[in-house]
Amino acid sequence: xxxxxxxxxxxxxxxxxxxxxxxxxxxxxxxxxxxxxxxxxxxxxxxxxxxxxxxxxxxxxxxxxxxxxxxxxxxxxxxxxxxxxxxxxxxxxxxxxxxxxxxxxxxxxxxxxxxxxxxxxxxxxxxxxxxxxxxxxxxxxxxxxxxxxxxxxxxxxxxxxxxxxxxxxxxxxxxxxxxxxxxxxxxxxxxxxxxxxxxxxxxxxxxxxxxxxxxxxxxxxxxxxxxxxxxxxxxxxxxxxxxxxxxxxxxxxxxxxxxxxxxxxxxxxxxxxxxxxxxxxxxxxxxxxxxxxxxxxxxxxxxxxxxxxxxxxxxxxxxxxxxxxxxxxxxxxxxxxxxxxxxxxxxxxxxxxxxxxxxxxxxxxxxxxxxxxxxxxxxxxxxxxxxxxxxxx
Amino acid sequence: xxxxxxxxxxxxxxxxxxxxxxxxxxxxxxxxxxxxxxxxxxxxxxxxxxxxxxxxxxxxxxxxxxxxxxxxxxxxxxxxxxxxxxxxxxxxxxxxxxxxxxxxxxxxxxxxxxxxxxxxxxxxxxxxxxxxxxxxxxxxxxxxxxxxxxxxxxxxxxxxxxxxxxxxxxxxxxxxxxxxxxxxxxxxxxxxxxxxxxxxxxxxxxxxxxxxxxxxxxxxxxxxxxxxxxxxxxxxxxxxxxxxxxxxxxxxxxxxxxxxxxxxxxxxxxxxxxxxxxxxx
Amino acid sequence: xxxxxxxxxxxxxxxxxxxxxxxxxxxxxxxxxxxxxxxxxxxxxxxxxxxxxxxxxxxxxxxxxxxxxxxxxxxxxxxxxxxxxxxxxxxxxxxxxxxxxxxxxxxxxxxxxxxxxxxxxxxxxxxxxxxxxxxxxxxxxxxxxxxxxxxxxxxxxxxxxxxxxxxxxxxxxxxxxxxxxxxxxxxxxxxxxxxxxxxxxxxxxxxxxxxxxxxxxxxxxxxxxxxxxxxxxxxxxxxxxxxxxxxxxxxxxxxxxxxxxxxxxxxxxxxxxxxxxxxxxxxxxxxxxxxxxxxxxxxxxxxxxxxxxxxxxx
Ligand SMILES: Nc1ncnc2c1ncn2[C@@H]1O[C@H](COP(=O)(O)OP(=O)(O)OP(=O)(O)O)[C@@H](O)[C@H]1O
Ligand SMILES: [Mg+2]
Numbered sequence: 001x002x003x004x005x006x007x008x009x010x011x012x013x014x015x016x017x018x019x020x021x022x023x024x025x026x027x028x029x030x031x032x033x034x035x036x037x038x039x040x041x042x043x044x045x046x047x048x049x050x051x052x053x054x055x056x057x058x059x060x061x062x063x064x065x066x067x068x069x070x071x072x073x074x075x076x077x078x079x080x081x082x083x084x085x086x087x088x089x090x091x092x093x094x095x096x097x098x099x100x101x102x103x104x105x106x107x108x109x110x111x112x113x114x115x116x117x118x119x120x121x122x123x124x125x126x127x128x129x130x131x132x133x134x135x136x137x138x139x140x141x142x143x144x145x146x147x148x149x150x151x152x153x154x155x156x157x158x159x160x161x162x163x164x165x166x167x168x169x170x171x172x173x174x175x176x177x178x179x180x181x182x183x184x185x186x187x188x189x190x191x192x193x194x195x196x197x198x199x200x201x202x203x204x205x206x207x208x209x210x211x212x213x214x215x216x217x218x219x220x221x222x223x224x225x226x227x228x229x230x231x232x233x234x235x236x237x238x239x240x241x242x243x244x245x246x247x248x249x250x251x252x253x254x255x256x257x258x259x260x261x262x263x264x265x266x267x268x269x270x271x272x273x274x275x276x277x278x279x280x281x282x283x284x285x286x287x288x289x290x291x292x293x294x295x296x297x298x299x300x301x302x303x304x305x306x307x308x309x310x311x312x313x314x315x316x317x318x319x320x321x322x323x324x325x326x327x328x329x330x331x332x333x334x335x336x337x338x339x340x341x342x343x344x345x346x347x348x349x350x351x352x353x354x355x356x357x358x359x360x361x362x363x364x365x366x367x368x369x370x371x372x373x374x375x376x377x378x379x380x381x382x383x384x385x386x387x388x389x390x391x392x393x
Numbered sequence: 394x395x396x397x398x399x400x401x402x403x404x405x406x407x408x409x410x411x412x413x414x415x416x417x418x419x420x421x422x423x424x425x426x427x428x429x430x431x432x433x434x435x436x437x438x439x440x441x442x443x444x445x446x447x448x449x450x451x452x453x454x455x456x457x458x459x460x461x462x463x464x465x466x467x468x469x470x471x472x473x474x475x476x477x478x479x480x481x482x483x484x485x486x487x488x489x490x491x492x493x494x495x496x497x498x499x500x501x502x503x504x505x506x507x508x509x510x511x512x513x514x515x516x517x518x519x520x521x522x523x524x525x526x527x528x529x530x531x532x533x534x535x536x537x538x539x540x541x542x543x544x545x546x547x548x549x550x551x552x553x554x555x556x557x558x559x560x561x562x563x564x565x566x567x568x569x570x571x572x573x574x575x576x577x578x579x580x581x582x583x584x585x586x587x588x589x590x591x592x593x594x595x596x597x598x599x600x601x602x603x604x605x606x607x608x609x610x611x612x613x614x615x616x617x618x619x620x621x622x623x624x625x626x627x628x629x630x631x632x633x634x635x636x637x638x639x640x641x642x643x644x645x646x647x648x649x650x651x652x653x654x655x656x657x658x659x660x661x662x663x664x665x666x667x668x669x670x671x672x673x674x
Numbered sequence: 675x676x677x678x679x680x681x682x683x684x685x686x687x688x689x690x691x692x693x694x695x696x697x698x699x700x701x702x703x704x705x706x707x708x709x710x711x712x713x714x715x716x717x718x719x720x721x722x723x724x725x726x727x728x729x730x731x732x733x734x735x736x737x738x739x740x741x742x743x744x745x746x747x748x749x750x751x752x753x754x755x756x757x758x759x760x761x762x763x764x765x766x767x768x769x770x771x772x773x774x775x776x777x778x779x780x781x782x783x784x785x786x787x788x789x790x791x792x793x794x795x796x797x798x799x800x801x802x803x804x805x806x807x808x809x810x811x812x813x814x815x816x817x818x819x820x821x822x823x824x825x826x827x828x829x830x831x832x833x834x835x836x837x838x839x840x841x842x843x844x845x846x847x848x849x850x851x852x853x854x855x856x857x858x859x860x861x862x863x864x865x866x867x868x869x870x871x872x873x874x875x876x877x878x879x880x881x882x883x884x885x886x887x888x889x890x891x892x893x894x895x896x897x898x899x900x901x902x903x904x905x906x907x908x909x910x911x912x913x914x915x916x917x918x919x920x921x922x923x924x925x926x927x928x929x930x931x932x933x934x935x936x937x938x939x940x941x942x943x944x945x946x947x948x949x950x951x952x953x954x955x956x957x958x959x960x961x962x963x964x965x966x967x968x969x970x971x972x973x974x975x976x977x978x979x980x981x982x983x984x985x986x987x988x
Contacts, residue, residue, distance in 0.1 A: 014702070053566050074572040086567035090585045099581075100571035147571065157570075409794045416789055420803045423857065424810065426829065427818040441832040487713040496706025502714055509721055511914040511968060515937040516961040519944050519953035520724035520731060543720035546713050604811050606921040611941060622813040626925065638821060645814040652809040660802040663809075667862070668869035 002064045002154035002187055003029045004050060009059035011045050011211075019045040020211045022059070027189065032181050035191045036198040036234070037208035038340040043191040046208070047157050050189060052076050063154065074103070079148035083160040085140045087132035087147075093119075094128040097146045104151065118146040121180070138169045145180070155187040162197065170194075174201065195237045199223070207231050209336070225393075229333040229386035232281050232379060238319070238354045239337070240379075242329040245280045247380070254280055255326040255350070256304040262376045265390055269380060272389040279329045281379040284319070287355035289363060290370040301375050309352075311365045318357045320369065325350040333386040424649065431642035438639055452643035462644055464616045465624035469648065472534055472620060473602040476541035481595045483542070484549025491550065492557035506547035514544065518611045525612060532614045540608050545598040552597060555669035556590025593666035596655050603651070621648045725961065731954035738948035751955040761939060761956070765963075768935040771848070772916040775855045779912060780905075782856065783863030790864060791871045808861040816925035819854040844931040851933060854922045859915070863908050870904020871897070910971045914964055936960050 004027040011020040020042040027033050035043045048054040050061060052073035061069055068076055079100070087096050094115055101111045119125045122142040132140055141161065148156055161177070162170045178201055181188050192198055198205050199219045207214040207222065207230070215227045219235075226232035232240050245254040250266055252259040259280075261269065290303055310321040328351040355371060363369045380389040426443065431452050433445045440446065456462040491499055521540060522531070530536035560583065568578035609623035616624070625644055628637045656663065735747045755761050790801050807815070822828040825839045840846035874897050882896045898905070920937040923929055929938040936956065944953040 048566075051566075051570055053569065072574070073569040074574060078570065080567070080570040082563060082567060084561065084563055086561065086563045088564060088567075088582055089561075099568075103572040103577060151572075406794055409789075410796070412789055413793055413796050413800050416786065416800050417803050419857075420806050420861070423815055423818040423822070424806060426822055427814065430818075430821055430827075439826045441826060441829055443829045483713040483716065486709040490706040490709035494702050494706035494709070496703040496710075498710075499706065502710055505714070505717065509717055511911070511964065512721060513914075513918045513937070513957075513960045513964045515918055515920065515940050516728065516957040516964075517721060517724050518940060519950060519957050520728035521720070522944055523731065523950055524724060524727065539716070539720055543717050546717055550713065600809050606811075606813050606924070607937070607941070610924075611945065622811050622921075625813055625817065638827065641817055642821070645811075645817055648811055649814055652811070653806065656802055656805045656809050660798065660805060663805055664801060664865060664868075667808075667865045668872075 003027065004155060004187060004189070005060075005062040005065075006046070006050070007060040007062065009046070009049060009061060010057050011042070011049055011054060012057045018211055020049070023208075023213050025206060025213065025216060027187060030185045030187055032178075032188045032190065032201060032203045034198045034202035034205045035189065035208060036193060036195075036205060037214075038234075038336070039193065041208045042211040043193075043208060044159055047080075047159050047189060047191050050155075051078055051080050051157050077154045078157060079151065079153040079155075080157040081144045081148050081159070081161045083163055085132075085144040085164075087140055087143055089131065089133055092129050092131055093124060093135070093143050093146075096132065096143055097150050100147060100151045106151075114150045115146075118150045121149070122146050137165050138173065141165060141173060145177070149180070149184065152184075153186070155189065156181070158188065158190045160191055160193070163192070163194070177201065195235070199235070205235075207234060209234075225388075225391060226379070227388055227391055229279065229281070229331060229381045229388070230337065232381070232388065233334065233337040234340075236283060238284050238356075239341075240281045240283050241351075241353045241355075242334060242381075243280045243282075243324065243351055243353075244327045244329045244383075245278050245380075247274055247276050247278050252278075252280065252380075255324045256302060256373070259302045259375055259378070264376065265378070265380070268390045268392060272382075272387075272391070274380065274389045275382060275384070277383060278389065279331065279334075279381040279383050281381060282353075282373055282377070284354045284356040286374045286377040287353075287357065288372045288374075289357045289361035290372040291362065292358055292360055293372055298372060301372050303370055303372050305368055305370045308363050308365050308367060308369050311363055313359070315359065317359055318361050318363060320355050320357055320361075320363050320371075322353045322355065322371070323350045324353055329383070331381075331383045331386055427642050427645050427649075430638060431646045433639060435636075435639065438636065452639040453647075455640050456644050456647070461616055461624060461628075462621070462640075465619055465621045466647070468534070468616075468618050469603065469620040469622075472537050472541065472618070473599055475534070476538045476545060476602045477595055477599045479538070480542045480545040480549050480598050481591060484546055484553050484594065484598075485591060487546075488550050488553035488557055491554045493562065503550075506550050509543065510547035510551075512544075514540075514607055518607065521608075522611060531612060532618050534618050536612050537605075537608055537618060537620070540612070541602045541605060545601050548601060549594050549598055552594045552666050552669055553590055556593070556666075557587065559590075560586050589662065590666075593659070593662040596659055596663060597666050600652065600655065603648070725957075728954040728957045731950055732958050734951050736949070736951040736954075738950060747951070751951050752959075755952060755955050755959065761936075763932050764934050764936045764939045767848070767933060768917060768919065768937075771852055771855065771919055771935065772913060775852045775859075775916055776909065776912050778852070778856050779860050779863045780909065782860045783867055783908070786860055786864035787867035787871055791868050804861040804864065806861075807858050808865070810858070812858060812921040813925055815858050816854055816922045819850060819857075819922075820926050823850050841927060842931065844933060847927050847931055847933050851919075851922055851926055854926060855916065855919060858922075859912060863912055866908035866911065867901065867904060870901035870908075873904070874900045906971070910968065913967060913971070917964060917967065918960075936963075 006023050006025045006027075009020065009023045010018075012018050023046060025033070035046060037043055045054060049056050052068070052071060052075075056069050060067055063076065063078075088099065091099065097115045097118055098111050101114060106114075115128070116125070119128055122145060124139065124142055124146060127135060127139060127143075132143060135143065141164070144161065158177075162173050165173060174197055177190075190197075190201060192201075202219065204216060205219055205222055206216045209230050215222060215231045217225075222231060222235050226235060229242075233242070243255050245252050245259075247253075247269070250261050252261060290298060304324075306322040306324065308320050309323055312319040312321075355373075357363060357371075361369075378390075381387065382389055429443060429445055430438070432448045432450070433440075434447045434449045434451065437446045487502065490496065491503060517540065525531040525536045530539070562583075564582050564586070565578050568582045569575070573581065604622070605620070606622045606626075609620045610626065613619045613623060619627070621644060625641055628641050628644065732751055733746060733748060734744055735750070736744045786804060790797070790804060793800055820841065822830040823840050825831050825836075831840065834840075835846075841850060878896055878900070879892055882892045887895060918937055919935050920941070923933060923935055923938055924941075927933045929935075929942065934942070937960070940953055940956040940960065943949050943956060947953070
């Protein structure tokens with residue numbers, strides 16, 4: 001168990017690609033930390049630098065206060081689980097799991113004991129003498145986990161360990177990974193680009209983009225207080241709605257109509273020295289069918305009327321999709337997010353809004369609906385650099 | 394070929410068994426014929442019977458009593474083994490580089506070795522004859538080993554780089570994370586995975602060298618480096634007037650034995666090795 | 675290219691990193707070159723240089739029996755060879771053997787490939803046995819065929835032509851040469867084709883039969899098109915290989931009765947005639963012929979040359 005500190009760590013690949021730059025993260029002892037971000041943002045590179053599989057170009061990596069930049073992977077006492085599992089095809093499951101112990105010259109009795117214990121925890125006992133090639137995806141994944149846990153390393157590094165599993169198995173394994181980590185209490189760095197894994201597994205989440213850390217914080221903090229447009233759009237599913245707006249005299253002109261700013265937001269915006277052109281962000285759950293609210297509640301928010309394009313009933317709630325006429329919000333971050341999610345819904349005649357309504361809502365596809373939204377929950381962003389103008393810190 | 398998905402009926406099985414027997418006969422009859430000849434006595438040698446009427450080991454005794462054959466056998470084994478080892482070592486280095494590293498001239502090397510694989514060997518006979526005479530390599534082991542290495546290299550490079558591309562190199566990283574030094578990672582993880590490919594290549598290269606005839610008769614002039622295939626064509630029997638058929642057959646059988654052993658024990662590997670390069674193409 | 679631009683752009687910012695950049699890449703290149711160098715050197719020394727040397731020799735009058743008369747004669751040797759009827763006979767024989775034997779091999783090889791790929795029984799045995807002709811020493815096989823067709827001695831001679839010496843007649847001798855060549859190389863052809871067969875997805879064949887294709891239609895409309903690259907590779911390899919036929923002819927007929935190939939001619943010129951000038955001329959001509967064949971194959975059939983790996987196809 002260990003504390004891992006990345007101190008201004010930078011990685012430049014031999015071909016000149018700057019994969020990670022100036023990353024500062026302190027990972028506490030026993031903490032479960034998640035690295036998320038779009039493909040190519042440098043997650044694996046960061047993990048490989050902690051592992052010692054890639055050299056650190058600049059900066060310092062400390063484990064338990066000691067600089068380990070120059071140490072070989074084998075001297076760092078860290079275990080890693082790979083996306084492809086990287087099981088040795090010529091060794092049985094037992095030999096695979098015993099391999100790290102054998103390399104450490106652990107005596108036979110201990111090896112047998114530890115391997116069998118790990119196999120029991122991971123429910124692999126009956127497969128110990130099979131070859132990895134004959135196992136199912138989930139079983140292989142567990143063998144990879146087993147190989148990591150047998151030698152009780154200081155830390156676990158996992159690079160998208162569940163991404164090769166099908167959806168159902170992934171949910172199952174997610175829970176067992178979480179349980180295992182809690183039980184062992186080992187510091188864990190976990191790379192994923194799965195939203196749900198990021199939000200549910202970790203104590204803290206690190207959002208990366210283009211080699212830079214965007215924000216580090218608890219899942220809740222990232223969700224409620226994203227530092228910028230990128231984090232706001234990346235975290236949350238369905239993702240936040242963005243609309244262009246103009247800010248004048250404490251009033252916000254939005255495609256949904258004029259919105260007065262609450263005192264709390266006005267203060268933050270003034271402190272942030274906001275430009276007049278801004279982007280408004282609203283999460284789907286901050287909308288509601290106006291017909292379901294009483295007068296008092298209605299008064300505390302804005303309202304607009306629009307035609308429901310598509311209605312998806314999830315049982316517990318309903319997702320209603322609207323098209324809002326007028327300009328669409330534009331910024332580099334939003335373009336990148338759209339590219340990442342592969343969305344091609346960039347309509348010419350307005351922006352699409354996703355709202356989450358109570359199951360009781362009487363919304364119907366093709367019919368008009370009056371929708372209410374919570375004015376105090378809205379976030380404002382600067383289109384030029386993406387910073388959150390309503391960030392309370 | 395009308396077997397799609399369906400479980401095999403016994404009729405289909407019988408049909409396949411018949412077809413298989415045809416294949417087996419096709420492949421074995423010429424081999425059995427030479428074996429049969431090698432066991433025939435002098436008197437029955439020319440009776441044209443497929444199965445000997447009377448059996449003898451005399452032909453084998455004869456060839457193992459002549460220094461000519463023993464010397465040729467020694468040459469064949471020595472030259473083929475040395476050429477195989479060198480070609481596989483050089484081929485492994487080059488194939489590793491081709492499969493794993495990025496460097497200028499890689500495509501050129503791949504293209505050049507492809508050219509050599511298709512090269513008309515006879516085109517080299519005249520210039521090599523002259524060059525080797527000048528360099529004193531004519532009629533020596535190195536004089537044959539060198540061309541063998543050259544023509545075996547493309548084969549080795551192709552087969553090995555196809556094998557190397559299949560190795561999951563990420564395992565090297567995994568081994569390092571499991572506490573292995575680079576040497577341990579190579580010895581305990583990569584080498585066991587690469588070994589079958591190297592071994593298969595060695596068999597293919599050995600068969601190639603063992604088989605050569607053109608260089609063997611063009612670049613040798615005495616028994617000092619003549620290999621068995623070349624020596625066979627100079628065999629005259631123990632005395633000048635004797636028909637050499639029996640002794641030639643016996644010698645032919647002897648040099649066929651290693652091939653049969655390879656094929657019997659390593660059939661899967663040879664097939665995999667021969668087809669790996671082709672599939673990539 | 676972007677590397678140089680970048681270097682000038684931010685050299686002052688982080689010079690040490692820049693240095694590492696070029697060095698990491700350089701180290702990989704260097705290692706790659708070093709690893710390939712020995713193989714490349716051997717191949718150049720034993721093929722590249724001799725081929726150039728043989729072009730030079732082909733422009734000389736150079737007979738080892740009269741070494742003093744060596745002199746530069748320009749294209750005279752080429753005129754001699756190309757106006758010689760023996761050369762053209764040998765060329766015709768070689769071309770004929772190549773075309774006929776490769777055609778037969780393609781058909782039989784495809785059949786054998788299907789058998790090895792699809793047989794329900796004894797698959798291992800069939801594959802093992804089929805490898806024997808591939809592995810056996812050509813000279814050994816050639817002797818087997820020779821004795822089989824030798825009058826009195828041979829079982830085949832007794833069976834088919836007890837009263838005549840077939841190997842001493844031109845047409846039957848050529849047929850036997852082709853037989854020996856075909857027997858030996860069908861398995862290799864079949865293995866290459868089998869590799870192609872393995873690439874035909876079973877689902878595709880199932881789909882085709884659902885669409886109402888008969889077995890023959892599945893073969894011609896589905897398998898053959900999918901296997902086309904493998905077929906071309908096999909044809910190219912075998913054509914070039916057949917063109918250099920030597921061992922079989924040497925043992926079966928020694929080139930008598932005008933059954934000699936161009937390789938035989940070259941060998942005879944060198945060893946019997948010791949005429950290096952003429953021998954080299956023939957070497958160069960054969961080289962050119964092979965290059966032309968390869969060129970036609972690649973031009974006609976496109977880029978599906980073997981070994982052109984991912985990088986090269988782009
Ligand atoms: N060996 C390498 N040489 C050069 N550049 C590399 C190398 N490995 C990664 N990169 C580059 O570094 C950047 C970060 O890559 P990295 O593998 O860390 O991304 P990632 O966040 O793990 O992405 P993914 O989610 O797709 O796995 C990418 O732009 C990539 O192209
Ligand atoms: Mg990655």
